[in-house]
Amino acid sequence: MRLIETKGLSVRFGRTTVLSNVSLALDRGEIVTIVGPNGSGKSTLLRALIGAQKPARGEIIRRPGLRIGYVPQKLHIDPTLPLTVTRFLSLPRRHPTEATRAALEQAGLPDLRDRQMADLSGGQFQRVLLARALLEKPDLLILDEATQGLDQPGSAAFYRRIEEVRRELNCGVLMVSHELHVVMSASDRVICLNGHICCEGHPEVVAQAEEYRAIFGTGTQGALALYRHEHNHAHDHDHDHNHDHDHDHKHSHEAAE
Amino acid sequence: MMLDDFMVRAALAGLGVALAAAPLGSFVVWRRMAYFGDATAHAAILGVAMALAFSISVFVGALAMSLIMATTVSTLSGRGFAMDTMLGVLAHSALAFGLVAVSFLSGVRIDLMAYLFGDILAVSRGDLLVIWGGAALVLSLLAWRWQALLTTTLSPDLAWSAGIDPRREQLVLTLALAVVVAVAIKVVGVLLIAAMLIVPAAAARPLATTPERMAAIATLIAGGSALGGLQLSFHADTPTGPTIVCVAALIFAATALIGSGLRHLGQASD
Numbered sequence: 001m002r003l004i005e006t007k008g009l010s011v012r013f014g015r016t017t018v019l020s021n022v023s024l025a026l027d028r029g030e031i032v033t034i035v036g037p038n039g040s041g042k043s044t045l046l047r048a049l050i051g052a053q054k055p056a057r058g059e060i061i062r063r064p065g066l067r068i069g070y071v072p073q074k075l076h077i078d079p080t081l082p083l084t085v086t087r088f089l090s091l092p093r094r095h096p097t098e099a100t101r102a103a104l105e106q107a108g109l110p111d112l113r114d115r116q117m118a119d120l121s122g123g124q125f126q127r128v129l130l131a132r133a134l135l136e137k138p139d140l141l142i143l144d145e146a147t148q149g150l151d152q153p154g155s156a157a158f159y160r161r162i163e164e165v166r167r168e169l170n171c172g173v174l175m176v177s178h179e180l181h182v183v184m185s186a187s188d189r190v191i192c193l194n195g196h197i198c199c200e201g202h203p204e205v206v207a208q209a210e211e212y213r214a215i216f217g218t219g220t221q222g223a224l225a226l227y228r229h230e231h232n233h234a235h236d237h238d239h240d241h242n243h244d245h246d247h248d249h250k251h252s253h254e255a256a257e
Numbered sequence: 258m259m260l261d262d263f264m265v266r267a268a269l270a271g272l273g274v275a276l277a278a279a280p281l282g283s284f285v286v287w288r289r290m291a292y293f294g295d296a297t298a299h300a301a302i303l304g305v306a307m308a309l310a311f312s313i314s315v316f317v318g319a320l321a322m323s324l325i326m327a328t329t330v331s332t333l334s335g336r337g338f339a340m341d342t343m344l345g346v347l348a349h350s351a352l353a354f355g356l357v358a359v360s361f362l363s364g365v366r367i368d369l370m371a372y373l374f375g376d377i378l379a380v381s382r383g384d385l386l387v388i389w390g391g392a393a394l395v396l397s398l399l400a401w402r403w404q405a406l407l408t409t410t411l412s413p414d415l416a417w418s419a420g421i422d423p424r425r426e427q428l429v430l431t432l433a434l435a436v437v438v439a440v441a442i443k444v445v446g447v448l449l450i451a452a453m454l455i456v457p458a459a460a461a462r463p464l465a466t467t468p469e470r471m472a473a474i475a476t477l478i479a480g481g482s483a484l485g486g487l488q489l490s491f492h493a494d495t496p497t498g499p500t501i502v503c504v505a506a507l508i509f510a511a512t513a514l515i516g517s518g519l520r521h522l523g524q525a526s527d
Contacts, residue, residue, distance in 0.1 A: 052417035070418030077411065080458075081287045082465045092408040092419040116466070142418070 001063050002027055003140045003172045004049060008058035011044055018044045020196050021058070026140065031166055031173040033183045033203075036193035037215055042176040043073065045193065046144050049174070069138030069171075071129045073145045083117045085109075089132050099135060107131040122149040126158065134165060141165065143175040155179060159186040180216060263378055264491065270380040270388050271483030271501065274444045274453060277392035277437050279475035280399050282454035283461070283468065284430055287410050291455050292341060293330055296348035298438045298450040300326030302355030305372050305442070309362055316387050316439055323435035326351060331431045352447075375446035375498030377487070384443055391440035395433045402429050407468055444483075445498040452502045453479065460509035463516025478508050 005025040011018045019041045026032055036042050047053040048060060050070055077083060089100040104110055107127040112120065120128060126146060133141060143162070147155035163186060166173050177183045184190065184203040191200040198211035206212050285294050301319040308318025330347060334340055359369055371379070380388075399406070406426050409416040413423040441450045457479035458471065465471035486501030493500075 047414060047417075050414065050418040051420075052414050068418045070415060072412060072414055075412055075415070078287055078289070080462055081410070082462065082467055082471050083411075084466055087467045087469075088411075091411065092404050092416065092421060094404065114466070136419070 003063050003066060005061045006058060009048060009055050009060060010057040011048055011053055012056040018195065022197055024191060024197065026172045026174055028172050029166060029170050030189065031162065031187050032189045032191060033187040034176045034191045034193050035178065035180060035183060040194045042193055043144055046142055046176060050142065066140060067136055067138045069133030069136050069141045071133050071143040071146045073148060075129065077117050079118065085115050085117060085128055086113045088117050088128065089135055093136070095135050103131045103135050123154050126150060137169065138171055140172045140174065145176055145178065147177065147179060162186065266380045266385055267377045267487055268484055269385055270377055270444050271487055272480050273388040273392045274441045275479030275483045276476060277395040278441060278453040279457045279479040280472040281395060281433050281437055282458040283472045283475055284406060284410065285454045286458040291451065292344040292348065294434060294451040294454045296330055296344050296351065297323045297327045297434050298447045299348045300351040301438050301442055302372060302447045303351055303358060306355055306358035306362065319442055320435055320439035323438040327431040327435050331427055372442060373446045373448050374496055375442065375444050375449070377444045377497045380443055388440045391436045395436050398429055398433050402426060406430065445501060449498050449502050452505065456502065456505040456509055457482065460505065460512045463512050463519065478505065482508060
C-alpha cells in the first residue's frame with residue numbers, strides 16, 4: 001500500500017479554488033519535491049495531507065497507522081511561552097532523555113539542550129525542527145520550505161541530511177521548495193504545481209517540460225547543470241525554445257535564486 | 258471543627274481557585290486569550306441574574322452562561338472576525354445586560370458587589386465543595402490533555418500532523434475556562450476573575466524555563482497571593498478579592514524587575 005495518496009483532491013477557500021483535481025501518491029524510500037510559484041497551493045496541499053485542511057472534493061488515503069513527521073515553514077513561538085530545546089523535542093509525545101540527547105547529537109547541536117527555542121539562530125532552529133520530526137520515527141517526512149532563511153551551504157547540508165534520513169529510516173519524504181537547483185538534484189521525483197499538477201516525473205524530465213518552463217523559464221536549466229555535471233545541454237535541441245545556450249552557469253544560478 | 262472558622266474556609270477557597278486558575282491562566286497567556294477570559298467572566302453576571310430569577314443554583318447559572326459565551330467566542334474566532342473588537346463588544350455587552358437583568362429582580366435583595374468583587378469571607382462548606390470539585394475537574398482535564406494542548410498552542414499544524422485535532426483541544430480549554438469562572442465568582446468576583454488567570458502566569462514567566470515550571474510557579478504565586486491578600490484584607494479591612502489581585506500584581510512587578518535584572522546579567526556574561 002502507498003504511504004499516502006490523493007485522488008482528485010480539490011481545496012477551496014470561500015469561492016477561490018486553490019487546488020483542483022490533484023492526484024498523487026508517495027511510497028517508502030522516495031524523495032518527492034513539489035515546486036511551484038507563490039500562491040500555487042503548495043503549502044495548502046501539504047496542509048491537506050496532514051489533515052489540517054478539509055478537501056472540497058476528492059479524497060486523501062493515508063496508510064493506516066501512518067506516522068507523519070512534519071517540519072513547518074516557520075514556527076512562531078510566543079515570547080510568553082518558555083520552551084527549552086529539550087522540552088520542544090518532547091512534543092507531541094514525550095521521549096526519554098537519552099533519545100532527545102541522541103537526536104540533538106545527530107543534528108550536530110549537542111550543546112543546545114537547555115537553550116531557549118527563541119534564542120536559536122535560523123539554522124539551528126531548522127535543525128531542531130527536523131530533529132523533533134525524526135524523533136517520531138516517521139513513515140513519511142513532510143517539509144514545507146524547510147531551508148528558508150538558510151544560506152547556500154546551510155541548505156545544501158540540510159538536503160544531504162534529508163538523504164541520510166531517507167536511507168536510515170526508509171521513510172518517504174515529501175517537500176516543498178523554491179530552491180529549484182538544489183531540489184532538482186536531491187529529488188527522485190518532482191511535481192510541478194500551479195493550482196493543479198502541471199507536470200511531474202524525474203527532475204531532469206520535468207526541467208525539460210514545456211509546462212515547467214512556462215512557469216520557471218529556462219534559466220534553471222543551467223543551474224541544474226551546475227549541480228549535475230553529467231547533464232548535457234544537448235537535450236535543449238529537442239525543444240524549439242530559442243534561448244541562449246552560451247549563458248554562463250554562475251549567472252543562471254543566480255537567476256534561479 | 259476547623260472548617261467552622263470563616264478565615265480557614267476563605268483560605269481554602271482562595272487556594273482552590275488559585276490551583277485551577279494559574280495553570281489554565283498559563284494557557285490563556287500563551288494563546289493570547291486574555292480578552293476571551295474577560296468575556297467569559299463578564300457573561301457570568303448574566304448567568305447569576307438568571308439563576309436568581311429562576312431560583313436555581315448561582316453556580317449552575319454562571320457555569321451555563323460562561324459556557325455559552327466561551328463557545329460562542331471560540332466558534333467566532335475560527336471564522337476570521339476582528340477578534341479584539343468582537344470580544345470587546347461581547348464582554349461589555351454581557352456585563353451590561355447582566356447588570357440590567359439583576360436590577361429587574363425586585364423582591365430579591367442582592368448584594369451586587371458580592372458578585373462583582375467576590376465575597377470570600379462568606380464562603381460556605383457547600384461552596385468549598387463546589388470550588389474544590391471544579392478545581393479538581395479543571396486540573397484533571399489539563400493534566401490529561403497537557404501534551405496535546407501544548408502542541409496545539411505551539412502550532413495547530415504541528416498538532417494536526419500528529420493526529421491531534423486542535424479544535425478539540427480548544428474545546429477543552431473553553432470548558433475549563435467556564436468552570437474556573439463559575440467557581441471563582443464567590444472568591445474574586447466576575448470583574449477580577451481574568452486577573453486571577455493572567456497575573457500569576459505573567460508573574461511566573463520571567464522565572465520559568467519550561468511550560469511546566471511556568472504553570473507550577475504561577476500556581477505558587479496565585480496561592481501565595483490568595484493567602485497574603487486574605488491576611489492583608491483582614492488586618493487593613495479592605496475588600497478581599499481586590500486585595501488578592503493587588504498582591505498578585507505586586508509579585509508581578511517584582512518578578513518583572515528580577516527578570517530584567519537576569520537578562521542584563523546574561524548579556525554582561527556573554
